[in-house]
Amino acid sequence: AKTFPNYADKFKVLFNATDVEIFKPYGELAAASVEALLHLPKTTPFILYVGRLTQDKGVDVLIKAFQKVLKVQPQAKLVIAGSSFFEGAAKTAYQKSLQQLAEPIAHHIVFTGFIPHQQLKYLYAAANIVVLPSVWQDPCPLVVLESMASGTCIIASKVGGVPEVVDHGENGILVNPNQVDELALAMIDLLQHPHRAQQLAEAARQKIANGYAWQHLVSKLEQELLNLSNLKPL
16 A cells, blocks of 8 residues: 555455464363473463574574573473474574573473474463564464464564554553563563463453454455455556
8 A cells, every 4th residue: 555555445454364263272181282292291381482483583582581581480381382494394593593592491491393283272272371572573473363362361572463463451462572571571470460361361362253263354355355346447
């Protein structure tokens, strides 16, 4: 619309969607699956990162912030699920730097590598918090929708399209990108106040079910196609 202002009325933004019957709360099944997959006791609080392990995703910022979390919540774990690309991708220099950064607290961090959705859905559902620490203008990845649909509280960087989905203090927490202390305080606050985290998580699930499920996207797309068919040629 900015590039072609004369045709701004012909542009429509359709948000991404997710399957709320796949990504949903799984209760005890999720806890048992995580215990089997990661060998973490069901009572262990853990923070989850899901995504590519690239510098623009800010995983190094998350690890630094988690080091501060451990000073207050020494029983917590950080689970980092993903690789530089998809399954079988070669380990990059950035990935190696993350493992070096994590070395002093290695027994508190689990690098899972690539995990398929069939297992990932249980990680989302069992996590205490999902964190998206992006340091670039992320257009709003599926991680946001999937974690919210799973009924898990999200902390995300206030970048790109993320604030268009996450309402700060209502269904998630937004933090400024690349701010280690701010991210650490947000994680500590939610770990110390699980009831508040649960309220945010329930609101998040409701928002995705009401407006970001696949049927909503299909309905909007069909409507826009009908509208286009009535437009006059340029």
